[in-house]
Amino acid sequence: MTMQEDEPGEPLVVLDKVDKWFGELHVLQDINLTVHRGEVVVVIGPSGSGKSTLCRAINRLETIDKGTITLDGEPLPQEGKALAKHRAEVGMVFQSFNLFAHKTILENVTLGPIKVRKKSKAEAEARANELLDRVGIGHQASKYPAQLSGGQQQRVAIARALAMDPKVMLFDEPTSALDPEMIKEVLDVMVDLAKQGMTMVVVTHEMGFARTAADRVLFMADGQVVEENTPEQFFTNPTSDRAKDFLGKIL
Numbered sequence: 474m475t476m477q478e479d480e481p482g483e484p485l486v487v488l489d490k491v492d493k494w495f496g497e498l499h500v501l502q503d504i505n506l507t508v509h510r511g512e513v514v515v516v517i518g519p520s521g522s523g524k525s526t527l528c529r530a531i532n533r534l535e536t537i538d539k540g541t542i543t544l545d546g547e548p549l550p551q552e553g554k555a556l557a558k559h560r561a562e563v564g565m566v567f568q569s570f571n572l573f574a575h576k577t578i579l580e581n582v583t584l585g586p587i588k589v590r591k592k593s594k595a596e597a598e599a600r601a602n603e604l605l606d607r608v609g610i611g612h613q614a615s616k617y618p619a620q621l622s623g624g625q626q627q628r629v630a631i632a633r634a635l636a637m638d639p640k641v642m643l644f645d646e647p648t649s650a651l652d653p654e655m656i657k658e659v660l661d662v663m664v665d666l667a668k669q670g671m672t673m674v675v676v677t678h679e680m681g682f683a684r685t686a687a688d689r690v691l692f693m694a695d696g697q698v699v700e701e702n703t704p705e706q707f708f709t710n711p712t713s714d715r716a717k718d719f720l721g722k723i724l
């Protein structure tokens with residue numbers, strides 16, 4: 474796709490035979506997943522199937538017990554500066570926006586680039602303003618999070634993640650805490666991002682988004698990837714009983 478400096482389509486995030494347990498609970502079971510540069514992978518599945526754990530493992534917010542995860546050919550670092558650098562390269566947007574309440578919108582977006590990326594304040598602010606414009610919040614940069622709607626706050630959270638120039642963006646149910654009328658404004662930003670060639674892993678039950686933006690849909694259940702297909706195939710012709718049952722409930 475466009476906007477990527479490197480060759481499109483090469484493997485960017487690779488999970489190889491990944492297993493994770495929470496005590497007795499085998500929450501990720503032999504997960505193999507390759508996300509290519511510029512690709513948008515939508516992950517869907519019932520609650521408790523391991524979708525958030527998968528995202529958190531890619532961002533190294535969770536450790537794994539077996540297998541390997543690589544980003545751009547590099548294994549995930551265990552700790553220290555290398556880990557901080559890795560986190561900076563993986564943008565994450567959660568269901569709860571997690572903005573700093575006592576910082577302005579602009580400060581929320583410039584903090585990481587100044588602290589972690591060592592950008593000058595002026596440079597960070599210029600970039601932040603550009604990104605806030607892009608998500609439609611440019612005129613609210615001096616406000617505080619509580620002065621914005623949920624949809625606006627989530628768009629700031631997206632701008633904040635983008636400000637770190639991540640190689641990949643992870644979205645974990647980014648619209649599920651939003652009032653219905655605010656969902657579209659966030660999804661529109663995400664669709665835009667996908668069109669511009671951002672590599673994305675998106676946990677969502679928004680089927681419209683999946684149909685519009687996904688290159689691939691991954692269906693998870695009980696810690697396993699049960700089905701993996703194009704959105705067209707997945708929605709019109711799911712093969713597993715688990716997927717059929719799940720789609721029957723949400724569509």
Ligand code: ADP
Binds near residue numbers: 495526527
């Ligand atoms: P999903 O995002 O698909 O709803 P999660 O990845 O959040 O699923 O959780 C998968 C399973 O792991 C669930 O049964 C959940 O209760 C369990 N789980 C998640 N986090 C922890 C944790 N920190 N400790 C113990 N169990 C956990």
Ligand code: MG
Binds near residue numbers: 525526645
């Ligand atoms: Mg979850």
